[in-house]
Amino acid sequence: MNPVHTFVAAAALACALSAAAVAQAQEAVGVNAAIRNSVRTQPVGESALRPAALRGQVRTGDVFVSGAQSQLQILLRDQSIFTVGSNARVTIDRFVIDTDRGAGGASASVARGAFRFVSGRGGARSGAVRTPVSSIGVRGTVVEAVVGPDALFVLEGHPGLPAFSGSPDDATLIVLRGPGPRGGGFDTPGAIDVTSGGSTFTLERPGLAMFAWAGGTFGPFELSDEASARLSALLRAAPTSNTDSSPGDVLSAGLESGDAATFGARGPDGPDAIEPSVGCESRGPNQSPNSPGGGCNNAPPNPVP
Incomplete structure (x- = not known):
């Protein structure tokens, strides 16, 4: 085979594999279902931490950092629940x-x-x-x-x-x-x-x-x-401010009961959906700007036992 053609074919294959890896990394595998106080995230491909957002999508490679008296609950597509504490x-x-x-x-x-x-x-x-x-x-x-x-x-x-x-x-x-x-x-x-x-x-x-x-x-x-x-x-963590807080942080917020997060991957019975199990007492004045307007009810929180 012509060396030039071989090089071009190898380069094309490398690009295809790279694109597939990026696509896999970008696929949402979960959602931020509850946030209290100072929780920051570094999405895959980004170089800096930023405040985590309620309903924010979670992808493979994402990093989460919590402060003192802080909590994040992630609902994953297989209905696993991952709670990040202080x-x-x-x-x-x-x-x-x-x-x-x-x-x-x-x-x-x-x-x-x-x-x-x-x-x-x-x-x-x-x-x-x-x-x-x-x-x-x-x-x-x-x-x-x-x-x-x-x-x-x-x-x-x-x-x-x-x-x-x-x-x-x-x-x-x-x-x-x-x-x-x-x-x-x-x-x-x-x-x-x-x-x-x-x-x-x-x-x-x-x-x-x-x-x-x-x-x-x-x-x-x-x-x-x-x-x-x-x-x-x-x-x-209690829904109060702490020494790690910044203006973009969420005081206390969670998805309402029944507010399912549905993902694109489909099984034999249709799209997978996961139900939140945490509510919130109240929304602080520093609700994350990326969070939707709803998502907080008057019921006390119901952490996973």
């Missing part, structure tokens, strides 16, 4: 729709902060969430975790823990919230598989936790009520 930095890594309802779903990387992941449709999520020192597989259940110095804060004074000598930056606390193996509404038994340091630990009973850091793991162990309350506080 002091967090999260990247949506991938999203795969699996026609067999088996291996598809979302995965995310959490560099720091608190989060909750609730399984949606389909089977096990291998590596659904990754932290600097662990990978968490989720099987039809709810997992909560916190990465960084806040993990040490949550575990402060916890009975039975060994002395910690690692870096606070990668300390990771992971807890199975439930439901258990007979929990309703899921196709598979509720459990999480935590892989860290070359070993995998399976947690099947709500309330069990793992603590991991670079060079060590501890658990499974029963998380104390005090530690559980501290973790919950990081995930349930």
Whole structure:
């Protein structure tokens, strides 16, 4: 083959692959369903953070950063719910729709902060969430975790823990919230598989936790009520201003019940839709300028349990 023709063909193929990758990255995989206080996003392809907007589309590669006393809830196309709590930095890594309802779903990387992941449709999520020192597989259940110095804060004074000598930056606390193996509404038994340091630990009973850091793991162990309350506080920010707030931030806003977000991908029964589960107490004066005029009702918020 003529070398010029070969070069042109290779260049055309590279352009086609690049265009396909861009198109995949630009496809919406979820929506911002609830925002409290200071939450910023860096959409894929952009170089700067900007305030997150209610109903804003979430795409593969998007980064979210939350401040103190802040919260974001993302509804994904498979009906998984990802809640980003205080002091967090999260990247949506991938999203795969699996026609067999088996291996598809979302995965995310959490560099720091608190989060909750609730399984949606389909089977096990291998590596659904990754932290600097662990990978968490989720099987039809709810997992909560916190990465960084806040993990040490949550575990402060916890009975039975060994002395910690690692870096606070990668300390990771992971807890199975439930439901258990007979929990309703899921196709598979509720459990999480935590892989860290070359070993995998399976947690099947709500309330069990793992603590991991670079060079060590501890658990499974029963998380104390005090530690559980501290973790919950990081995930349930009050709708008030805080030191991280800026004029573009949302004080408290959420989609109204029944206000479904519908995406373009279609299955055998038509377009997939996800229903929000969080409302809001009130809209602050600094509602994000990109948010629609509606979307806030008078009912108190109903965070995912």
